[in-house]
Amino acid sequence: CTPVQRERYLLPYARGEKRSAIAISEPGAGSDPAALQTTAVKTGDQWVINGRKIWISRAHLADFIIVMALTDKEKRARGGITAFLVDKGTPGLILQRQIPVIGGHAPWELVFEDVTLSDSQVLGQVGQGFAPMQLRLTVRRLEIGSWCVGLAQRCLDMMVDYAKQRVTFGQRLADRQAIQWFIADSATDIHAARLMTYHGAWKFDHGEDVRQEASMLKVFATEMATRVADRAMQMHGGMGMSKELPLEFIYRRLRPMRIFEGPTEVHRWVIARTLLKA
Secondary structure, three states, X not given: OOHHHHHHHHHHHHOOOXXXXXXXXXXXXXXXXXXXXXXXXXXXXXXXXXXXXXXXXXXOOOOEEEEEEEOOOOOOOOOOEEEEEEEOOOOOEEEEEEOOOHHHOOOEEEEEEEEEEEHHHEEOOOOEOHHHHHHHXXXXXXXXHHHHHHHHHHHHHHHHHHHHHOEEOOEEHHHOHHHXXXXXXXXXXXHHHHHHHHHHHHHHHOOOOOHHHHHHHHHHHHHHHHHHHHHHHHHHOHHHHOOOOOHHHHHHHHHHHHOOOOOHHHHHHHHHHHHHHO
């Protein structure tokens, strides 16, 4: 970013004084960001943005939004997508509606109607927004891996504690083989996902390309955590479904993770395509 952008956006963000959101997905462009339809047209020394974005997290809390827009319809993902910094309250930026979804997460649909920006609000180079967007998504997928490990570990801890305490038909759950397998399989799943997360984060910190590992982690960790949460709910019986315990919320919170930041099926396709092209 430029020195002006660093002072206006980056440093306040780093200090916790400003919050941001990123707007990529559109009604017709979710898993395929290259299919973006939101446009940014250069008019003199200004840019005019028109289009719609959807599934934007924390848009109502953001002081500024990083918006991906099409600046060259011919080049598209190969040099035709640009990132823009749009401040809260900019004329033409409309928070159209909040979308209630499973897990308590409520993203937004945004509308851009002749949103006018200056050249100073172009983030990076014109036409070079696709690669940073992919980098950002890679980081988010690594983060999701860590979230899943943490939520699954919480479920496992509850399973272990409950198995030691709960007695049915004169026997502790901890002494039943079926419950032991629940716990053993969950611990193994979590250990594998934790190592995948550490490995991906280590490679990223050392400047290596981790897009393949991030996709693998996104697939494995989200499915792993869902399995562990399901086992925990099953083991707790009726109480597992009660809102008095966190298990039902964890289960609901995990389900969207197999969809946002790229659904599982797309990541499996990306993994296989990369290997088959090698």
